[in-house]
Amino acid sequence: MGKILSTKNLRLYYGKSEALHGISLKFLDGEITALIGPSGCGKSTYLRCLNRMNDLLDNVTITGTIKLQGKDIYSPKMSKSEIRKKIGMVFQQPNPFPFSIYDNVAYGPRISGVKDKKVLDEIVETSLKKAAIWDEVKDDLKKNAVALSGGQQQRVCIARTLAVNPDVILLDEPTSALDPISSVKVESTLMDIKKDYNIILVTHNMQQASRISDKTAFMLNGRLIEFDKTEKMFLNPENKITSDYLNGRFG
DSSP, rough: OOOOEEEEEEEETTTTEEEEEEEEEOOOOOOEEEEOEEESSSHHHHHTTTTTTGGSTTEEEEEEEETTTTEEESSSTHHHHHHHHEEEEOSSSOOSSBHHHHHHHHHHHHHTTTOOHHHHHHHHHHHHHHHOOHHHHTTTTTBBBBGOOOOHHHHHHHHHTTTTOOOOEEESTTTTTTTTHHHHHHHHHHHHHGGEEEEEOOOHHHHHHHHHEEEEEEETTEEEEEEEEEEHHSOOOSHHHHHHHTTSSSS
């Protein structure tokens, strides 16, 4: 069946104010899906629902269903730690832990009970290779990750996410704090690893969405306006509002 993540009639309320209005989407294994829309349209709020990050906020109510491989992630049987292992997240600002590159990537596996150094070494190397940063750091794994450049930090954060072998990777504007060269490296990394994961990317960068995503969802005012293959959406959108946004007429 693959690593399918889906939401059905997902609504989110801050107190009595409805911020997400019944969003139904399905994300597939081996694809990058971009979530686009103007600032404040609900795309990051929606993304945070997908691994229960909004549970950390007070006065938030969520209705509808979110399922990973057919299992409801809001079910009492699903622990948040299990969900966040299966659905990893990379944030806008690179946020490596203030210790070595090696210990950053080994962190998740250690928490999961992996103690064998040989196994950890293998996980660290494999994850850093997948995140396309192994060649840059392999001789310096004891270096504090915070001392790396922003782009390198973000790829270490991707490696840290990959180390626990997730099904889904969520990325919230992962290149917006990076320079153009670092952004290209992160984009290339995502393209290289997408065959093994289900990747969902919030981006305000239309060029990035068109370059690297297979499908695009356009959101406005907490509503899903259109969802389609990226090429079709950018060349021939169904909805005039989508066309106006993609052509820079608002947002």
